[in-house]
Amino acid sequence: MVSIDLLAQTVSNGVLLGGIYALAALGLSLIFGIMDVVNLAHGHLLMLGGYVAIVLFTMAGLSPLVGMLAAMIVLFVIGVVLQRALLERVVDEGIEQPILVLFGVALVFQNLGQHFLGSDSQSTELTLGLGGIDLGPVLLSPSRTVTFIVAVLLVVLTWLFLEYTSTGHAIRATSQNRAAARYVGIDTDRIYMLTMGVGAALAGAAGSLLSMLFPIDPYVGWSYLLKSFAVVVLGGVGSIIGTLVGGIILGTAENVTALFLGGSYRDVMTFTIFLLVLLLKPEGLFGSGGGGE
Amino acid sequence: MNTERFALGVPSSKRTVAAAFVVFAAMLVVPFVTTAYYTGLAMTALVFLMLGVSWNLLAGYAGQISLGHAAFFGLGAYVAAWVTTPAAAGLPALPFPLSHPIVALVLGGVGAALVALVTGPVMFRLRGHYFAIGTLALAAIIRLVLTDKRSISGGSTGYYLNAGMGEVPTYLLTVVVAALATIGIYFVVNSRLGLGMRAIHDDETAASGLGVDPLRYKMYAFLVSAFIAGLAGAAYALNSLYINPTSTLAVTWTVDTLVIVILGGMGTVAGPLFGTVVFMIIDNGLTSVLGGLATTVEGVIIILVVIFLPNGIYGYLKSYVAERRGTDDAATSD
Numbered sequence: 215m216v217s218i219d220l221l222a223q224t225v226s227n228g229v230l231l232g233g234i235y236a237l238a239a240l241g242l243s244l245i246f247g248i249m250d251v252v253n254l255a256h257g258h259l260l261m262l263g264g265y266v267a268i269v270l271f272t273m274a275g276l277s278p279l280v281g282m283l284a285a286m287i288v289l290f291v292i293g294v295v296l297q298r299a300l301l302e303r304v305v306d307e308g309i310e311q312p313i314l315v316l317f318g319v320a321l322v323f324q325n326l327g328q329h330f331l332g333s334d335s336q337s338t339e340l341t342l343g344l345g346g347i348d349l350g351p352v353l354l355s356p357s358r359t360v361t362f363i364v365a366v367l368l369v370v371l372t373w374l375f376l377e378y379t380s381t382g383h384a385i386r387a388t389s390q391n392r393a394a395a396r397y398v399g400i401d402t403d404r405i406y407m408l409t410m411g412v413g414a415a416l417a418g419a420a421g422s423l424l425s426m427l428f429p430i431d432p433y434v435g436w437s438y439l440l441k442s443f444a445v446v447v448l449g450g451v452g453s454i455i456g457t458l459v460g461g462i463i464l465g466t467a468e469n470v471t472a473l474f475l476g477g478s479y480r481d482v483m484t485f486t487i488f489l490l491v492l493l494l495k496p497e498g499l500f501g502s503g504g505g506g507e
Numbered sequence: 508m509n510t511e512r513f514a515l516g517v518p519s520s521k522r523t524v525a526a527a528f529v530v531f532a533a534m535l536v537v538p539f540v541t542t543a544y545y546t547g548l549a550m551t552a553l554v555f556l557m558l559g560v561s562w563n564l565l566a567g568y569a570g571q572i573s574l575g576h577a578a579f580f581g582l583g584a585y586v587a588a589w590v591t592t593p594a595a596a597g598l599p600a601l602p603f604p605l606s607h608p609i610v611a612l613v614l615g616g617v618g619a620a621l622v623a624l625v626t627g628p629v630m631f632r633l634r635g636h637y638f639a640i641g642t643l644a645l646a647a648i649i650r651l652v653l654t655d656k657r658s659i660s661g662g663s664t665g666y667y668l669n670a671g672m673g674e675v676p677t678y679l680l681t682v683v684v685a686a687l688a689t690i691g692i693y694f695v696v697n698s699r700l701g702l703g704m705r706a707i708h709d710d711e712t713a714a715s716g717l718g719v720d721p722l723r724y725k726m727y728a729f730l731v732s733a734f735i736a737g738l739a740g741a742a743y744a745l746n747s748l749y750i751n752p753t754s755t756l757a758v759t760w761t762v763d764t765l766v767i768v769i770l771g772g773m774g775t776v777a778g779p780l781f782g783t784v785v786f787m788i789i790d791n792g793l794t795s796v797l798g799g800l801a802t803t804v805e806g807v808i809i810i811l812v813v814i815f816l817p818n819g820i821y822g823y824l825k826s827y828v829a830e831r832r833g834t835d836d837a838a839t840s841d
Contacts (some may be wrong), residue, residue, distance in 0.1 A: 252636040303814050309635045313572055314769060321762060321806035329799045355726075390529045434757060440647060443640050461777040478655045492641060493632055 216473060219351040226352045228469030229462050233362040233369075233424045236461025238438060239445035240369055240454065241416030247452040248389040248409045249305055254316035255296075255440030258323040261288050264430035267332055271425075278338035279364070286415040290338065293414025294336025297313050297407045305406065307317040320435060327432030335429030338422075362422040366458070368419055372412070373454045385409060389452070404407035417442075437481055444488035450498025462488075523777045531686035538675045548565040550678050552787050553685040554743045558760065559779030560692050561735035567774035568599040568696055569728035571631075575642030576764050578649045581756030582622055583615035583740025585653070585660065588750055591670040596659040607744050608672040609680060616734040616742025617682030622649075625735030626728075631725050634711075643758075648781050650756040668744055681742045688735045693776050694729060702776070704728050708774075720752050760807050763790075766805050772819025781821045801820030 238260055245253045266288050267281030275282075294318065304311035340357040347354040361385075376382040387395040388405045396402055424430065424438075445464050449456025464484060470482035489497070534553070537679035538546040558580060566572050593600050604610065626645060633641045653660040660666060670677075695701055703724040711721050744750050763786065771782025789808070794801045804805035816823050 245634075250641060254639075300810060300814065310566075310570075310572055310773075311572075311813050311817065313636065313639055314765065315810050317574070317762075317765065318806040318809035320814070321809070325800065325802035325806065329803070414819050436643070436647070440640070444644075447681065476655075479773050482651045482655075484647055485648045488644055489629075489641060492637060495628060495633075495638075502509075 220473070221470070222351045223353065224469045224473045225466055226349075226354060226461070227358060228259065228466035230354065230362040230465070231427070231469065232356040232462030232465025233365040233458075234420050234461070235441055235445050235465050236449075236458045237365040237368055238417055238420035239442040239457050239461055240372060241413035241420070242439075242442045243446045243449075243451055243457055244372075244409055244416070245413040246446065247408055248385060249301075250313045251301065251305060251316070251414065252443070253410075254313060254346075254439065255320040255323060255435075256413075256442055258288055258320045258435035259292065259414045259417040259434060260421035260424070260438045260442075261327060261430060261435045262292070262323060263421030264425040264434075265327065265336075265421075266418065267338050267422035267425050268336045268430060270329075272336070278340055278422055278426050279360075281338065281425075282364070282419050284420040285422045289418030290415040290449070292413040294407050295412040296414070297410035301401070301410065302406070320439075324432050324435055331432060333431060333433075335431035336425075337427075337429040338427045340424045357426050361426055366419065367424055368416065369454065369458060374417065376454075381408070406465075440488065441484055444484055444491070447496075447498055448490060449492050450500045453498065455501040456498055456500030481507075518726060523780075524690060524794065526687055527615075527686070527693075527780065530792045531682060532684045535679060538678055545675070546674070546678055548787065548791065550681060550746055552783050553681045553769055554739050554746075555763060555786060556779060556783045557685050557688050557739035558764040559771070559782055560689050561732040562737075562764045563741070563768045563773060563775075563779050564692055564695065564704075565728045565732040567768060568701060568708060569704040569725055571725055571734075572635075572639045572762055573641050573642040573729075574644070574758075575646035576732075576736055577756055577758055577760040578646035579619040579623065579736035580740035580743070580760045581650070581653070581705060581750075581752070582757050583619045583737030584744035584750045585620035585666070585740075586672075587611040587615040587741035587744040588666050588668050589659070591745070592666070592668050595661065595666055595669075598659075598668075608670045608677070611670065612680065612684065612741045612773075613744060615744070616737040619737025619740065620734040622642070622731050623729050625798065627726050627729045628722070631722055631729070646756070646758070648759070650752060653756060654752040657785065659749075660752045663753065665749055668748045668750070671747065672747060674746070677742070677746050681746070684738055684742060689776075689780070692731070692735075696776065700724070700727055705774075731764065741762045762802075762805070766809055768819075769809055770820055772821035772823075775819070775825075777820050778819050781824075782819070817831050 242253055242256045245251060263285040266285035267278045270281040270284055271278055300315055300319070301312060304315050316454060341362060342356050342360065344356045345358060346356050376386060384395070384400045385405055385408065387398070387400060388402050392402055407450065421430065426438040445457060445460040449458070449460030466488065467483055467487055468480045472480045528606070534549060537549045546759045558576065562573070563577050574729060589598055591606060591608055599604065630638060630641055630645065636840055654662065658659055696704070706717070706719050707721045707724050715721050740755070767782035767786045768779055770785050771780065772778030789804070790801065797804060812819065818826070
């Protein structure tokens with residue numbers, strides 16, 4: 215039998231992990247909400263972000279938190295370049311072309327990662343000299359607590375950016391009505407580039423944070439893509455609070471499943487939740503997007 | 508545009524079928540005039556051709572971009588394994604005619620189609636992007652569950668088949684099945700069924716307004732597509748005599764299928780044929796030159812072809828020929 219203490223510990227770890235899932239999903243949700251493109255390479259961008267932190271950690275001994283900032287910059291540039299060089303030519307051309315192009319991009323990232331970084335999984339370590347937070351039955355480990363706080367902070371910063379800056383307003387206007395946004399003088403091509411850059415940077419940040427908790431290898435992309443998409447669907451497209459709640463639900467459900475059914479059912483649970491939500495409540499818990507779109 | 512393509516497509520597709528017959532007849536003699544190495548290559552090409560043809564029906568004609576094709580391929584392979592070698596999974600042995608490899612091959616297709624029958628109505632509640640990601644998730648669930656169920660899948664050790672039909676008979680059987688699948692698809696897409704599929708691809712709302720039930724036509728496409736992918740998987744298993752859940756259900760099969768169809772040209776009967784030939788050359792030629800970076804090149808090819816040759820190599824050749832013929836006609840009429 216599973217003790218209450220172990221269950222409480224599992225749930226709290228799941229909640230903390232959920233913060234990172236929310237961060238990963240926010241990037242996907244932004245790109246989907248604004249450009250109407252499912253970024254099939256999102257998990258692979260996350261993987262690249264993880265590797266930026268890993269390389270800086272193993273080669274230069276840099277703290278993965280610094281690595282995360284570097285990863286965000288690198289991934290922002292990759293996102294902008296992807297939009298400029300490839301997506302610009304296929305966005306608004308129906309759904310098949312962007313899906314296939316991004317699928318190709320994902321393959322390239324995975325294969326390059328495998329070729330140049332090796333297939334072995336690697337991770338980073340957060341050394342802070344702090345103990346965990348002891349809450350009686352539950353011990354919040356320092357790395358899980360810090361990654362959760364950083365992830366939530368980045369989600370809140372993104373929300374503030376969208377809500378209170380003029381660029382943020384332009385992004386939201388573009389997502390609501392692209393033609394109207396152009397009429398009032400918004401350079402929507404630039405907005406798309408920025409969206410792809412920010413979306414990729416958020417994926418990169420999530421990857422760096424995950425590298426402190428779990429090993430990363432070049433094949434994790436598909437799994438994190440599906441997890442991020444599951445969170446987007448759970449929370450509803452375009453809802454930031456929904457994304458946070460969705461991330462926490464998913465993180466918790468995964469950990470509890472792993473506790474009762476074994477680790478190999480962690481992902482099965484994620485994908486099952488994902489399919490169930492798509493089928494039963496396609497608009498998500500908080501959003502207005504729909505599985506029928 | 509699509510009606511135009513359809514009207515122009517009929518006579519040249521007939522020539523394509525005639526050409527396909529010649530190709531398949533030539534494939535039949537491969538094991539008798541070449542080495543085992545080339546027969547092996549031809550076998551791989553046939554498996555890919557079946558995968559390409561089946562995905563093309565669902566994605567190219569009915570417009571449903573599935574990213575879960577590997578699941579049907581893998582299920583077909585496992586059904587063939589369970590039927591021919593039940594002992595390894597602790598299943599009771601089937602009586603003689605049922606355990607024959609030919610029956611196993613057909614049952615592989617049937618097994619995959621049954622899974623499509625059960626999951627289809629659920630998956631088709633999703634559209635567009637959601638359908639693509641949903642099928643990716645479905646395939647991931649099937650792979651993870653089979654990997655975990657070591658007793659029936661062999662887990663990471665894999666599953667050894669005891670089909671005992673010999674390499675050449677398996678190859679000849681595969682040629683026949685691939686030919687039937689390719690030519691069968693030709694008749695499907697040129698029938699009312701195929702027209703219905705194209706109609707929902709072009710405009711689902713308009714098609715359903717005209718009395719074409721989208722779900723029904725999507726299901727037809729899904730079932731036939733899964734059946735042929737299952738046949739391909741079963742043929743693969745009967746030939747290689749070893750499968751395991753990680754590689755036989757891997758996303759790579761989906762990827763290679765997409766490359767073949769996109770390279771050749773989606774929504775054309777000849778597309779997958781062209782695609783398979785080019786893919787085999789790339790896969791074998793480039794792998795020896797590039798080694799581990801072959802997948803990168805495949806990814807780049809997908810990207811470039813989607814952006815610059817959206818109708819694939821066959822579509823490009825066809826429009827090039829049509830253009831040439833157009834100018835020739837203009838010249839003679841002057």
